[in-house]
Amino acid sequence: MRIVLSYGLGVDSTAILLRWLTDPASRWFDLRDLVVVTAQTGDEWVETAYLVEQHIYPLLARHGVRTVQVARAGPRQKDGIVVLDDTTHPILCLSSAPGAYRLSEELLSVATVPQSGGIRKCSLKFKGWPLDEFIAGLVGADEYVHVIGYEANEVKRMLKDMPLGLPTRIPSYPLIEWGWTRADCERYVLDRLGVKWPKSACVQCPYAFSLAEGRERTIPRYLANPYEALLGLTMEHLAVAVNPRQGLLAGQQLYDLIVSNPDSGPLLELFERHLDRLPWAIYDVRRAMAAKPGDAMARGQTHRSLELLVEGTRADVLAHLARAAYLLGREVETDGRHHRVWLRTRNLYYPCVEHILTAAPALANDKSYRSFEKAWLAGLNGPAQLALSF
Ligand code: SF4
Structure with missing residues (x-):
């Protein structure tokens, strides 16, 4: 029977692999039956990929363990998956690879x-x-053991996972069997590899x-890896430009957290230069918010339309926005980093709408769903839309 390990590259599944590969008494199967599968999002920290290449892939290669890396091939399920690597001698951890559709590609394209x-x-x-797609193709209708790295204190997650995929999927949770918590896994990996x-x-x-x-762990990571940090900062900058209520910290901004760090100067300078080099655009952003049935104070579904109006350099686009504001008799609202002109502001009651012109890197695509215009009209004609008038 095949043993399929979902290898998420983190400390939990790394500890399982390390123990199985170095301590044969810890497993009940032959390594020839093991398949190690990783789903790459395209945005994993390079440091993690590097450690996997340095410490885990050589071990897997020494034992000839089949090691597979997969990713989405596109935004829709009908685009399928791409197998980035399928080998018994893994060398490269393909955290970003040609042909793979990246999570960041999707998020940037919709400015969120x-x-x-x-x-x-x-x-x-x-x-x-x-992962599911690859495993389904691998095992077909055969029974297989699916190994998941839930920790000893994650019994609730285990109980939720156990009934999935029956009767052919037989789940296995080695860390729970061994009684290993996250701290145990970290200690084990540190003892064996000398790596935190x-x-x-x-x-x-x-x-x-x-x-x-998590913040204490991640901010130093951002400061130590500034070129990778640009991805998160740029994504957040674009998302906040389009919707000031967004941010990577549950509505608050990562940028503000980084600014408050005394060592953030070089990263912030690099980020500014990066923004200057990107193509920029003015976006026309309309948002229509429905009411929850029977409650005009509760927001229901939100529909959004995003339209790219004009492209240019950052300086060009900011000048265009200032000119547009002047012609419309409005002010440019700015916090020094984002610049937008409000054409309509939302109401306290729903349905309602809001409408802005905003300047941001030209990384998002035009997008509005077919249902948008209907929702927009409903919001516009809502009972208490106190819109700024054109
Ligand atoms: S961004 Fe999403 S996919 Fe990536 S690590 Fe976080 S939860 Fe997972």
């Missing part, structure tokens, strides 16, 4: 950041789905900032 509340949709789409294994995550992962401990 990963959402930090509720279920992790980005993880389901960019990790869970490609970093947290595996996308550079722009908002969950890395949700707790004080």
Whole structure:
């Protein structure tokens, strides 16, 4: 029977692999039956990929373990997955590779950041789905053991996972069997490899900032890897330009957290130069917010239309925006970093709308869903839309 390990590159699954590869008594199967599968989001920290290449891939290659890396091939499920590597002698951890559709590509194209509340949709789409697709093709209708690196204190997650994929998927949770917590895994990897294994995550992962401990770990990572940090900062800059309520820290901005660090000067200078080099655009952004049924104070579904009006250098675009504001008899609202002109502001009651012209890097695509115009008209004609008039 095949043993399939979902290898997320983090300390938990690294500890499992390391123990299995170095301590045969810890496993019940032959390594020829093991398949190690990683789903690449395209945005993993290079440091993690480098450590995997240095410490784990040589071990897997020595034992001839089949090692597979997969990714989404595009935004829709019908685009399928791409197998980036499938080998018994892995060398490169392809954290970003040609042919793979990256999570950041998707987020930038719609001018947003990963959402930090509720279920992790980005993880389901960019990790869970490609893994499931590959495994389904690998095992067909055969029974297989699916190994997951839940920690000893994650029994609730285990209980939720256990019934999935029955009857052919037989789940296995070695860390829970061994009673290993995250601290045990970190200690084990440190003892064996002499490495304090970093947290595996996308550079722009908002969950890395949700707790004080995560912020303390991630801000130094940003400062130490400024070229990678540009991805998260640029993504947030674009998202906030389009919607001032966005930010990588659950509505607050990562930028503000970085600014407050006394060592942030070189990163912020690099970020400014990076913004200067990008193409810029003025976007016309309209947002229509419905009311929840029977409650005009509660926001229902939001529809958005994003239209790129004019492109140029950063200086050109800011000059265009100032001119537009003058012609429309408005002010340019700015916090020194973002510049926007409000054409309509939202109301306290729903349905309502808001409408801005905003300057930002030209990385997002025009986008509005078919349902937008209907929602826009409903908001515009809502009972209490106190719009600024044209
Ligand atoms: S690491 Fe964070 S951003 Fe990346 S897929 Fe997982 S939850 Fe989303």
